[in-house]
Amino acid sequence: MTTRDTETFDELGPDATLGEVLLALGGRLTRLQTELLAALERPLTIRQYRILSRVGAGHTSLTALCKLAHRNPSTMSESVDKMVNQGFLSRRPSATSRRTMQLELTGKGVNARDSARRALDKFAAELTAGLRPELRDQLLPVLSQLYFGVQGNLDDR
Template sequence: MISRDAETFDGLGPDATLGEVLLALGGRLTRLQTELLAGLEQPLTIRQCRILSRVGAGHTSLTALCKLAHRNPSTMSESVDKLVNQGFLSRRPSATSRRTMQLELTTKGLDARDAARRALDKFAAELTAALAPEVRDELAPAFTRLYFGIQGHLDDQ
């Protein structure tokens, strides 16, 4: 059970359900990722890191980014504008439609994305380093199913 006390909101008790543990764990992991990315030479937010990764993976239109992130265009546009102003992304007209702008990683954006990826890969490895290999082998498929199940709920909205 999660404590209802405001000072220990995510303090887990011995009767915590799996869902409660996952919610508390998600919050803790988000905080750690936020701190890790903020401490890089080129500090990033989690949202900025995701946008840089997605643009680098070929999702170069605002529409594609909105769909992937389940965000409205004004929210995504604000985030993209900030990345363009900081020199992480550039815009140019699409080759197929003059009305559509295509996003591209700049050298600075590529460097920041790669540094973030290395830091997050190291962090991910450290998270499970103390677990026995057979425990990791059991947890990975279960968490993967959970992740894609949650993704399905997002896609339905």
């Protein structure tokens, strides 16, 4: 997977396998997303962006967020507490159970999520802009299959 040059250990060599290329690509995309989100007017981490997106999509309980993120409740609770303190989220008792807290996006949270979504959409469009349409049409189902296959591995844990 790597060249012999230790300065470029993450560079792919000419004999890289498909799996090696996918893993290297995943790492680079994560790094670029991290940098892009950190550079926003209201900086976010990838985890914060995902939480804002999921709460905005109706996953408003800590349990639902834990399940989607494959995280334990203490880790998710720490992230949510921080976001409440930053003013991105608010909590209120659930209408169906006083013991359950329901999360909501604040105005600041909606704005941060929407700004991040626009930046990520622009980045995704730039990534694929140089690809021929027929290549995009071939890649999408293959990459989607890989994505859902990986998701299945997460769900099995």
